[in-house]
Amino acid sequence: MKKVMMGNHAISHGATLARVQVIAAYPITPQTQVVELLSEIVADGKLKAEFIKVESEHSAMAACIGASSAGARAFTATSAQGLALMHELLHWAAGARLPIVMADINRAMAPPWTIWTDQNDSLSQRDTGWMQIYCQSNQEVLDSVIMAYKVAEKVLMPIMIVLDAFSLSHTYEIVDLPDQALVDKYLPPFDYKYKLDVKNPHTYGGLTTPDWYMEFRVKMHEAMDQALVEIKKEAGEFEKIFGRRYDTVDPYLVEDAETVLVTSGTAASTARFTVDQLRAQGKKVGNLRMRVLRPFPFADVREQLKNAKKVIVIDRNISYGYHGIWAQEVKSALYGHSKVPVFNFIAGLGGRDIFPETIADIVALVDKKKKPDQELYWVEVKR
Amino acid sequence: MAKERKKIDFKKLEELPPMVMSLRSMAANPTGSWRNLKPVIDASQCIQCTICWKFCPDAAIDWVDDNPLVNLDFCKGCGICAEECPKKCIVMVKEGK
C-alpha cells in the first residue's frame, strides 16, 4: 500500500512492521513524531508492545538493554544531545551483544543550540560497536528498520538507522508500506538464546580480567565482519520479497566517472541532480552514496572508486583538527590500493542547505586542481 | 547453573560464548583460605537456635539434621556466628592450631 508520509513516520511504521516488543524513548526535536506515532499505535492496540516513557535518553537505552537481555525486540529513537547522553550505554549494548535497533535523526550538536541537521552526533558514536546505516529516502528508512533487525539478530550487534533532520525526518514522500504478512515472512520472531531465563539462570556482563577481556572484543569485531556478509546477503533476500535493493554503498554513474562525489544521507540526492546536470555538459561525474559506516565496506569502496581520477568527499560533519569523518574513512580504505587524490569538502553544518550549485562549485574547484592543496576545503563559509 | 566445584579452564576464544556470561557457580571458588580464625561449635551446648546459620554472610554454615555445620571450604572466619551465638558456644580458634 502506497502512502505519503514523513521520514519520522516511516521509522514508526518500520518498527511496527518489525513487531517490536518494547519501546523506550524520550522526546527530542526532530525525533518526536517517531515516538508520538508509535505511542498511538501501541495505545490503540495495533502493535502488541510495551512503551516505556522514560525520563531520559540514558534510561531509554538502559530500558532497551534490559528488554533485549530479557529476549524482547527493543527499539528506541533519538537525536543529537540525546544520542550523546546515551553514549555510555551504546558501548554497553554492543558489548552485551544485544540486537537493539535505534533510529537517530542527525541533528547538529550544541552549543550553540540548534535543531538542524549534520552528522556529528552519530559519527562521534562510530567506535561504540553499533552498525550505522545512513538513509536517503523515507522508503529506505522504513525498509532499513526491518532489515536492521534481521541483521542485528543474526550477528548479535546493535544497529543505528540514521537520517537527516528535516530534509528527511520532516519531508513527506511516497512510501510503499509493505504487507505485514510479507514482513513476517522476511523477519522471524526474535528468539534470543542468551536471554535472562529463570529456568536457565546466568549472569551477564560480569567482571572480566585481562585473561579474557580481549577475546570478547575479538568476537565483537568478528561479529561486525560477519555483519558485512549478512548486510550484503540481506540486500538480495530483501529484494526478492520486496523488490527494493539496499547494499553497503549506492553507486550512481560511477563506472566511467573521472570524478566521483562521495556523499551520504540526503546530500546524495542533491549530488545526483548535479551529476545529471554536469553529465549533460559532457563532464564525466558520478556519485557514490555511502550507506553503511560500520561495518565499513572496504572492498565495495575500493571497487567503486577504482576507475576514478579524482575523488571528492563531501562531509556534513567535521573532526576538529582533522578531516571530515567520511573522508578519513574513504582515504583509509584507499590507502595502499589506489593513488587517486581525495578532496575533502565540509559543507552544510548545522542544517545549512547543500544546493546543486554548491556541489557544482565544488566540482568546478576540483577541476582546476591536480591534487588537494589543503587538507580540507570549507564550503560557502562567509569570510 | 552447574554447581561443580571444578574451575572452568578455557583454552581459546572459540570455546567462549559470544558475550561475558556465567557458566558455573562460585562454589568453584573455595574462600576458606581467607580465614585467620575458624569457628568451632561446642555441640553439647548448642540449642539449635539457627542464629549462626541465619547470619552467615557467606552461606557457609549448613543446617544439617537440625544442627549447624560450618563449611570450612568457604568460611572466611568473620566471627559473626560466634558473636551472635546466644549460648556463646562458638569460639573462634586460630587457624593451624
Add this chain to the structure above:
Amino acid sequence: MKPTLPLEELMSPGHLACQGCGAGIAMRVTLKALGQDTIFTFPACCWTVIDGPFPYSCLEVPLLHMAFEATAATASGIKAAMDALGKSKTTICGWAGDGGTFDIGLQALSGAAERNDDIFYFCYDNEAYMNTGIQRSGATPYGAWTTTTPVKHFKKEAKKSIDDIVAAHKVPYQATASVAYPEDLFKKLVKAKDIRGFKFIHIISPCPPGWKARPEDTVKLARLAVQTGIYPIYEVDGGKYVQTMKTPNRKPVLDYLKLQGRFKHLKESDVADIQKMVDTRYAELEKRFSEK
C-alpha cells in the same frame, strides 16, 4: 528449633564479599524471600565484584550487570519485556548500593517510581562508595570519616533522606530494613512481592572495612542502628507508616558510634550534635507512625 527462614540457598558460598559483609546477608535473605522466579540487575557496586568474575556467579537466578546510573531503568526494561513475552509473574529487581541509589542513579530511580513500574528497587546501604575504596556518598552520615572526608574535615552534611524522596513519589510500598532483623526483611518482601507497582526496599548493611569496624560486629551494628533510632525500620504500605521494630527505650547513639573507627575522631560535642539530629528525625517519624 525450626529455622525461621527457608533452608533453600539461592546464593552460593565462595563469593567475593569481604569478611562480615552486611550486603552478603542482605542478598541471602532477599533471595530466600523472593525465590527462583526472580531476575536481578546490578549497577556498579560492591555486588559487581561479590558476584564473582567471568565465568562464575554466586547467584542461582538470572542477573544482568549494568552501568552505574541505570538500575531502575534497566529493571523497567526487563519488566516490560517479561510483560510483552507473557512472563509477568517473574519478580524483577534492581539491586544497587547507596551511591547508585542516592546519587548517580537517583534520576532513573525517580523515573521508575513515578511511572510506578512493577519492580523491586533494593538499596543495600553501606553509607559510602565502598567498592572504590570508601569515598563519601549522599548516604554517608554526618560526622563520618571517608577517604574524601578525612578526619580533620569529616562529613559535615547529614545523610540524604532517600526514604522521604521515594515517599514523595507515593509508591505503593516501601520499607527500611536491617540485616540484623532478617525475619523482618523476609516478611516485608513476601508481602511486597504480591503488591503491583514500584517497591522500594532500603537495607542498612554494615561494611567492616569502610566503617572501620570488626567483621564480627556487623550484625551488632545493624541492630544498634535500629535500637539507637539512627536507622528506624518501618514500612510505608499504601501511604501508611508502620514501625516494624519498636524501640521504646532507644539506646544512646554513642553505643553505635564507638564501635566504628570512622567516628573515632568525634568529640563529645559532635556526638551530642548527632544525638540531637537523630532525636529530631526520630520524633518526625514517630509522628508518622502514630498517624491513623
